[in-house]
Amino acid sequence: MSTTTLEKAPRAAVRRTPRGPVPTVLRLHRTALWIWLTFVAGTTGLLLWLHGPGADVAQRALDTYGYSGLIMARGSADEYSSWFSYPDTLITLGSFAIALFAGGPLIARELESGTAQLAWTQSVSPARWLAAKLAVPAAFIVLGTCLLTAVYRQLWSAHSNLLIAGIGPRSLYFSLGPATVAAPLLGLALGVLVGLAVRRTLPALAFSGFAYFLVYAFRGNHWPFQGRYQQPELHSRSWAITSGGARIQDPGCYDDKACIAQHDIVRFSREYLPSSDYWPRQLLETGVLLALTALAVALAFGVLRRRAAG
Template identity: 30%
Template sequence: MTTLTPDPVRSARGGRAHNGRGPRLGGPAWLILRQHRAAFWTLFALTLLCVIAMVCLRGQMMNYLDALGSSQRKAGSLPPDFEKYSNRLSGFGGYLGYLPVLAGVFLGAPLIAGDLETGTAKLVTSQSVSRLRWLAAKLAIPAVLIALSAAVLGAVFSWWWHPVKTLTDQVEWTSGTFFDVTGIMPVAYALLTFAVGAAVGMLLRRTLVSMVVTLGIVVAIGVVWDRFRLDLGHVLSVSTSKGVGPGARLPKLPAEAVQQGRGTYFLTSSGGRLDWTTCLDAPDNEKAHTACLESRHVIGWSMDYLPVSQMHTMQWLGAGIMLTLTAAIAAFVILWGRKRLL
């Protein structure tokens, strides 16, 4: 039976094996990698396959763009058949959005629950390894691998998206398909769900039940995050003051800006805004409708939007919140498990 007793020869030589083959893992690190090698190899394989797929798909997209004339490579001038490339981009971003689910349900939930269910935790902590050391290693090693995988996937996807980011409005940066899988966000999101899964597994102590409960919590986190993601940004407004009648133009949003709110508003002379449904109950003719708007002192249109320049700030703010929650959950797992694990 394998135990966690240190190798005296290896310890005496500063952690190097006596056969001269270089550093060798031992203790909790070796056990954790050995226990979960199937999950870790699967994570590595999926990451590699996704990277290869994104590189190939980006190459096809760039070949298409290179074949276009310079006039067609401007924003709003791409041919209709470019839609298939933007659909591939959006679709792959949607698939990458499942990384937090995989991290929480298939890596986090079974991590501690499996050892508690099979009795491995009791065996490990009865050796020369303390609960604190075991729990710290149990959380740290998968977390590092998850962070590396998420960082690589996010970086390659950003590299794929960058050439067409300003060329088409078919990909909105505020959507979870792009916001949650680029920059620092995939790392923070995956680590949060992983920590949640580990905590649930420790408390419920049953692998299958922990996976089901973790799935529900991760879905709930996704719903809440989708609802409040855009609140991290500072909404700006653009307006006109040349009337709203025939021939009046709506405000023009900056490039890559995404409209917010409930649409277009009426702007009044005092600087206030009225909902676009104002005066819809007026008699059904243009003159009466215009008179109604004039009585409300309407002078133009107003629109709310989020500029793309805020994307990275919003991502770092959101990631900061998620990483803070992750640290709090990890601390809870270690402190609670140190005293009540068995």
Template identity: 40%
Template sequence: MSTLTVKGTVKGLPWTVLRLHRTALIAWGAGVLAAAAALVWMYAIGDDARFGVGGCSMPPEAGLPSCDEVHAQTTDDIYRSGIGLVTTAVTYLMFPVAAWAGGALIGRELENGTARLAWTQSVTPVRWLAAKLAVPAALLTTGTTVAVLLNVWARQDDNPNLVGDWYDADVFISTGPAAVAYVLAALALGALAGLVTRKALPAAGVAFAATLVLYIVLTQYRPSLWPADTVTGPTALNLPRDVAALEHGAVTTTGERIGNNFACVGSDSAVDVRDCMERSGLTDFWATYHPRSHFWPLHLVETGIVLALAALATATAFWLLRRRTA
């Protein structure tokens, strides 16, 4: 280990980081290549997959294929499964990154004394931590960005029957910059956990738990990160498929909005609806929702929050390291 450290002082800390963690680097590269290959394949079979979920008739009619031909198609299932697998992998990448950063990147080297050995060979603690974070941050940013761009490309027209709705948690994160932000936050939280615990296994557990809390909290409050739209009237009962419905209800004669009020919704006709509303003291229906156009505002706000937390965790890690090595 000391020989490796000496080489690092000659060739540079980035090279040392790559050598020490070459197994993780190989696994990361293989994962990115596998995801890229899968998404290229999904793009190639996308047209056949959309054909498989389209309308059909028996016997065939103009513009509609034979139902027997459609039912014989299995490409849509392959496409749906492939896109779903990559989407899940990109979304939850933050968790193994956090555990690795806490346990292997920082915690293990503090626990076995490798870090202090490096500090005695013309490498300051601050420079050591900077290299430890900069190298994986660059690789994680590049790889995750490639995976996100390929994921968006492979989804083509974003048919929700094949790739899920844009507001689904996995889909939302894996199709925008928030995926990169979460990975960087996981790296920073892992480094901070490693410096706090100074032991590999506890650091991995703490980093994983901290990242999980971050993910759960922001997923819970995501709809509140941008003002939602409100609609009243019959449209509130028949929102488009591509909107994220948040809340709906009825308006009373006093103007009060009652959430989740389904009175009169099951009436058979417009006349029945009006009669029911008069008997129930209701004047209208309302709903709040996020249209598809809110994807980028929501994404950018969440990305900003996560990056701010990543910067805070990084700054805290450097502060803690300076305090302990002063």
């Protein structure tokens, strides 16, 4: 092999190596990225199942028992109400996981191992390093949670009529919106701040989880945050549909086939009426969460400057 060939090979290899903080973050944390993408895909799949086959099963149970009968029967439609809220629970757990990841593997582990300090002595400044650590996960978080929230809202619009009235639908209605996207961003910012302050992986994991738990507890018990017992009533109206397509008042037939036949009922339905308090609560909550996120990010850069100067 000639000398010219030997000189060109290393140069080509260098060109193929990702440069800059953003490619570095993607390369170092590609496992976490794949886990997040799998989580988003799996949760989206559950939402689509609830939109299709799950809704069909629940509608058949509803047409058999009616809304009044479902309270006693506790059948497939009751199970559907539970499954309907599971994606919301998964999104909340995902926010906790983001806070833990940000505090531990994303920040504290690199500080503890010296990887971050090595990057700072080369071409990447501490500020650029932290900006990349925040921007790359934030982009994937926003894209993923926006997708989940949009699909979830579409599911609510299409099949909320299958849910048994009570605290569950009301809580879900007031929890889905822009604040669903802002909450995990706050988890990311809190985790990064804790990781920079603690600089030890395991303690950072513990403190990040605790910090986000405090935020979650506050959201659950204070207005404008959406606690289970804090929302205004979400009014609904139920009716039955005859074979001719006419809408009549729900006669409460339960599973009495003679009653259903007497009224010529082929289907039951319900409509949840929009609440005038939804958008004021959502926008105020989103603003508070984003303000706390900005504060946590500013504190994180302040802590980083002191660490780098020391």
